[in-house]
Amino acid sequence: MMRRAALLGNPSVGKSLIFNHLTGLGVEVSNYPGTTVGLMSGIVRYNETEFSLTDLPGIYSLSGKSDEEKLVREYLITGDADLIVAVLDAKHLERNLYLLLQAAEIRKPLVIVLNMMDDARSAGKIIDAAALSAKFGVPVIETIATEGKNLEKIADYVIGDELPVPIIVPRYDHHIEAAARNLQKYHNLSLAEALFALENVSLSTLSPEVMESAAAISSEIEKRHMMSPDQIIGANRHNTAKAISDEVTTLAPQKKRRDLDSLLTRGFPGIPILIITMVGILAIVFLLGGFLEEAIISVMTTYLLDPFHALNLAPFWDTVGGAVILALMSGLGIAFPYVFLFYIFISILEDTGYLTRAAFLADRGMHHLGLHGQGLIPLVLSFGCSVPAIMSTRFLPTRRERIIASVLVTMLPCSARTVVISGIVASFIGFGAAFSIYGIVFILVFVLGCVLSRITPGEQYGMILEMAQLRRPIPKYVVRKAWMRVSEFLYIAMPLLLVSSVFLGIFEYFGLVTMFESFIDPISTAVLGLPGFAFTALMFGILRKEMAFETLAIMGGTTDLASILTSSQLYIFALVCVLFVPCISTIAVLMKEIGVKAAALITVFTLLLGTSLGALLHFVFMLV
Ligand SMILES: Nc1nc2c(ncn2[C@@H]2O[C@H](COP(=O)(O)OP(=O)(O)OP(=O)(O)O)[C@@H](O)[C@H]2O)c(=O)[nH]1
Numbered sequence: 299m300m301r302r303a304a305l306l307g308n309p310s311v312g313k314s315l316i317f318n319h320l321t322g323l324g325v326e327v328s329n330y331p332g333t334t335v336g337l338m339s340g341i342v343r344y345n346e347t348e349f350s351l352t353d354l355p356g357i358y359s360l361s362g363k364s365d366e367e368k369l370v371r372e373y374l375i376t377g378d379a380d381l382i383v384a385v386l387d388a389k390h391l392e393r394n395l396y397l398l399l400q401a402a403e404i405r406k407p408l409v410i411v412l413n414m415m416d417d418a419r420s421a422g423k424i425i426d427a428a429a430l431s432a433k434f435g436v437p438v439i440e441t442i443a444t445e446g447k448n449l450e451k452i453a454d455y456v457i458g459d460e461l462p463v464p465i466i467v468p469r470y471d472h473h474i475e476a477a478a479r480n481l482q483k484y485h486n487l488s489l490a491e492a493l494f495a496l497e498n499v500s501l502s503t504l505s506p507e508v509m510e511s512a513a514a515i516s517s518e519i520e521k522r523h524m525m526s527p528d529q530i531i532g533a534n535r536h537n538t539a540k541a542i543s544d545e546v547t548t549l550a551p552q553k554k555r556r557d558l559d560s561l562l563t564r565g566f567p568g569i570p571i572l573i574i575t576m577v578g579i580l581a582i583v584f585l586l587g588g589f590l591e592e593a594i595i596s597v598m599t600t601y602l603l604d605p606f607h608a609l610n611l612a613p614f615w616d617t618v619g620g621a622v623i624l625a626l627m628s629g630l631g632i633a634f635p636y637v638f639l640f641y642i643f644i645s646i647l648e649d650t651g652y653l654t655r656a657a658f659l660a661d662r663g664m665h666h667l668g669l670h671g672q673g674l675i676p677l678v679l680s681f682g683c684s685v686p687a688i689m690s691t692r693f694l695p696t697r698r699e700r701i702i703a704s705v706l707v708t709m710l711p712c713s714a715r716t717v718v719i720s721g722i723v724a725s726f727i728g729f730g731a732a733f734s735i736y737g738i739v740f741i742l743v744f745v746l747g748c749v750l751s752r753i754t755p756g757e758q759y760g761m762i763l764e765m766a767q768l769r770r771p772i773p774k775y776v777v778r779k780a781w782m783r784v785s786e787f788l789y790i791a792m793p794l795l796l797v798s799s800v801f802l803g804i805f806e807y808f809g810l811v812t813m814f815e816s817f818i819d820p821i822s823t824a825v826l827g828l829p830g831f832a833f834t835a836l837m838f839g840i841l842r843k844e845m846a847f848e849t850l851a852i853m854g855g856t857t858d859l860a861s862i863l864t865s866s867q868l869y870i871f872a873l874v875c876v877l878f879v880p881c882i883s884t885i886a887v888l889m890k891e892i893g894v895k896a897a898a899l900i901t902v903f904t905l906l907l908g909t910s911l912g913a914l915l916h917f918v919f920m921l922v
């Protein structure tokens with residue numbers, strides 16, 4: 299039977315990095331909390347033995363009410379893990395010990411991984427691992443996941459012969475201990491289950507009767523203490539965590555801390571730095587992307603497209619083959635350079651921890667949007683892709699915040715939309731025009747956020763954003779992460795593009811495309827000032843945003859878009875594409891996270907917004 303281990307720990311302690319290192323799989327690793335949502339498992343092959351490893355989402359406590367906390371709690375109590383690998387951030391030992399104490403109560407085999415030993419050391423913290431190990435009665439492995447240091451010791455341990463169960467007995471208020479003992483005795487519960495019941499935390503192994511009798515005991519305790527059992531239990535755990543942490547940590551005289559962080563998070567020069575960084579990144583993506591694009595396109599035209607047409611194949615094959623080659627050219631030649639560059643930069647921003655600083659700076663403005671602290675993370679993520687950004691809204695405390703954040707995320711320009719803006723507007727009209735699209739979108743998002751935060755029912759909620767430490771990004775990880783995201787583009791978007799180009803080629807040959815175009819053309823020309831083929835291309839944006847742009851090249855029969863559309867038409871096309879209807883994957887994840895009704899509303903709203911703004915612009919362009 300293969301052994302099963304699960305990585306448990308606070309957010310951003312390095313669980314996913316350890317997981318990736320051991321399993322060789324690629325899950326997201328980022329320098330902000332809440333990167334991993336849901337369970338991810340992999341098989342580790344080590345010393346001719348195999349074991350399975352599960353990467354759990356980061357949480358602070360097992361008794362919380364969020365979906366992630368419920369998931370981890372159920373998994374640890376009822377799941378099939380043989381061993382908990384508890385990962386701790388060595389420099390925030392006290393906070394991390396809280397979860398460890400809770401996990402130890404489950405009385406499953408456990409091993410403590412003290413990660414980020416490098417950070418702890420540079421923060422001047424010396425931890426007595428032997429003392430910590432003695433307290434819990436389980437081994438402690440000191441690691442530096444970013445350097446791969448000691449990670450094989452984890453694997454050694456998991457496949458080893460001995461898996462001790464923690465012996466630590468946390469001390470609780472005597473009323474709590476008595477109540478827990480009673481519950482354990484009469485309902486045949488474990489200590490962990492009894493405490494969950496007293497904390498009024500749901501668990502599938504706790505029957506309604508148990509919850510009822512626990513509730514009765516709880517209200518007795520609450521009357522006497524003026525504090526509810528969950529508050530008492532929490533406070534007791536905090537005290538134990540603090541006592542252990544104080545006991546095993548020695549502080550070395552601290553080196554003077556670099557003040558970079560305070561520069562980045564102060565209004566001045568923080569905000570100018572933020573603006574320069576963002577504009578700088580986009581400018582480099584536009585410029586370098588444009589350069590690469592031209593180079594790749596000219597090579598592909600000379601060596602692929604021209605020779606193909608020179609073959610003088612039968613018209614059917616010439617049309618279909620031509621469409622496929624154009625799809626390759628627009629996908630690999632145009633979209634790819636932008637996608638790749640953009641992801642490299644996003645990965646650097648994530649891994650340095652700068653994104654959290656940016657979010658912190660934007661915080662004040664964000665209050666108007668009805669979001670706080672953690673609400674910024676989805677917005678920041680949305681510049682990469684709306685799908686993970688919407689998934690990360692699960693971490694928000696209220697449904698109100700989840701809905702507001704999801705709406706705004708859907709509207710913000712994801713990397714695919716950046717491709718559209720760079721590939722169409724920046725390369726054929728100019729940088730100023732490209733930035734103006736971002737400007738329009740930001741203004742819309744801001745106005746919409748303000749309106750939504752007034753009209754969406756529910757309470758405003760404060761939340762503190764966890765600030766991960768600033769660090770130098772490791773090129774290997776940056777490239778690997780950018781590559782992971784790019785390969786998603788290559789394996790999903792490219793095949794989709796190729797298949798649809800074959801169909802388009804066939805439809806075109808049989809004159810179906812022309813038929814549809816001549817049907818839609820009058821409407822499209824009247825409303826948006828766009829010819830029928832451009833409108834058809836726009837609809838492909840629903841599959842994936844950048845498909846609109848690639849299909850435009852296929853439908854227009856050339857990658858030189860300026861030869862088929864005027865500047866104002868290109869601008870309208872890009873703006874409508876950026877605003878109009880989220881892509882299919884986004885709609886699907888919206889349905890899952892906030893419900894079918896809300897997802898449908900968002901879709902219809904963005905459809906109306908995109909087309910009416912396009913129409914307005916068309917009208918304005920006609921006047922001037
Ligand atoms: N300096 C240092 N950084 C580390 C170490 N381990 C992980 N990191 C960094 O810490 C950050 C968080 O790592 P992740 O693996 O994403 O953390 P996680 O625990 O999976 O986080 P969640 O998925 O949010 O729960 C990344 O930027 C890592 O590069 C370490 O030992 N030393």
Ligand SMILES: [Mg+2]
Pocket residue numbers: 313314315326327333334353355356
């Ligand atoms: Mg993770």
